[in-house]
Structures are given as C-alpha cells and as structure tokens.
Amino acid sequence: MGTVAAIAVCFMLPASGAMATQANPSTNDQSTTINTGWWTYAGVTASQVGSLLTTNSARLTQIRVENPATPTFDVTMVSNSGAYASGWWWYYGLTASQVSSTLSANNARLISLEPYVVGGSVLFAVVEVPNTGAQGRAWWWYFGQSPSDIASTLSANNARLVSLQPYQVSGTTYYAVIEISNSGVDFANAGWYYAFNQSPSQISAFLQANPYRLIALAADPGGGFDPIYLGSEGERWSWYFGESAARAIRRYEFA
DSSP states (O other): OBOOSSEEEEEEEOOTTOSSOOOSTTSOTTSOOOOOOEEEEEEEOHHHHHHHHHHHTEEEEEEEEEETTTTEEEEEEEESSGGGOOOOEEEEEEOHHHHHHHHHHHTEEEEEEEEEEETTEEEEEEEEEEOSGGGOOOEEEEEEEOHHHHHHHHHHHTEEEEEEEEEEETTEEEEEEEEEESSGGGOOTTOEEEOSSBOHHHHHHHHHHSSEEEEEEEEOTTSSEEEEEEEOSSOEEEEEEEEOHHHHHHHHHTO
8 A cells, every 4th residue: 555745644542531522423533532443544546445445344434535646545444333333435536516416315424525626627535424313413515615605604504614625726725624513412512623724833832722632634735734623621632744654553553
C-alpha cells in the first residue's frame, strides 16, 4: 500500500473517565473511546478497499481521495460488529445529484464526504449509514459553500459541523460540509468551534487556551488547515501534522 507525505491526523484513544462518548453509529465515530478493531490504509484502489473490507469484516468510517486520476484512496475502517455494527454504503465518482439519489434510495445520511475535481467537474466520494431508528438524525449536507454560507446554514439549522472539506475550482476555494442538529444526544455540552486556513501554531494556541479537542482536520488550499473542535470531556487524544501514513500509525500504536 502507498504512503502519503505531510498528512495531518487527530486520534482519540481509549481511556476511562470520558463522560459523553458513544460507540455506535447513531452518533459519529469521533465521539467514542470504546475499543474496537480498526485499520487505516493509504494509496489504495477501489478494488483493494473492497478486498480489505472483506478481509477485516469491516466498514468504512472515512474516505479521502489521494489521486483523483486513478483514483486511489486513503481510508479508515472499523470492525463492523458489536456496538459498531451498522448497515452502510460507500461510493466514489458521484456528482452531487447522484449523491442525493443514493441517500434517498438508501434512506441514509453521510458520515464521510470528500469532494474532488476531475477535468473541472466536482465529484464526491462518500460513506453513508442508515438514517433510521436509533441512527436517525436531523442532518444536512452542502457543497459549493463559502465561509459565510456555512455560518448561515449552521444558524438556520441550529446545527454543528462534523465534516468540513475544502476544494478548489478555477482557483476559488469552496467547502463541502456535513452538519448535524446540535440537540439531543448530539448536543455539544462542552461547546464546539471551527475555523478556516489555520496554521499549526494557531491551532496549538487555540487548544492551549481552550478545553477543546480536534474531531476533524482538513488541509486548506491556502496552506493551513480547516479544524473542527469539540469541547473535551476527559478523553485522551493527540494530533500531528506533516506525517507519513506509516509514521502516523506508529504514533497511535505507541500512544
């Protein structure tokens, strides 16, 4: 499998004492400290992803496009059993209307959204889970957004971000987002925050000044990162940038 240079990662580690963490996909996988089998791979093709999912009896929780031309992917998967068991779907090379069609056909919601550009056209790689029963959520997804657009939809929906992914078309930066209602079991009791094009030192300064942790971190075309923060409730966690995929995994193994 391939490796990726200069990636940024944030890990949440199993620990006792975390207060409001849940394992199952009725919330999201950034909000649990319960142990399960997990795997991450970089630079893999779609057929390799399929083989790895079968070998590991797993489901995807995150997908990123490494090389849009092939395409190849960087993926994270968890054991699809126990508290983490869920129906799910993944797709790539979809237009926005095709994403909407799969969501409608599957009665699903997005847990991972990756925009990428091929030949000037915006395509998406996505991971979906059923939006029914205990997993059902009020949620929204948008693309082609500016920072002010995002602020407006968050206010209108009384929502918070769980995914913030930038992309560029003709030199202009846009954002694709997933929002969930900031209410019920998904209410951010300890607060939440997001920002655009932050340097590592700005992110570090924010974390030192505020009792937050990172739940998402995307490379911004401006050269910095787009972080999403959630109020910490006692979880152990770490973040790194400028890592190869192999070194990132080694850091987790010895954390």
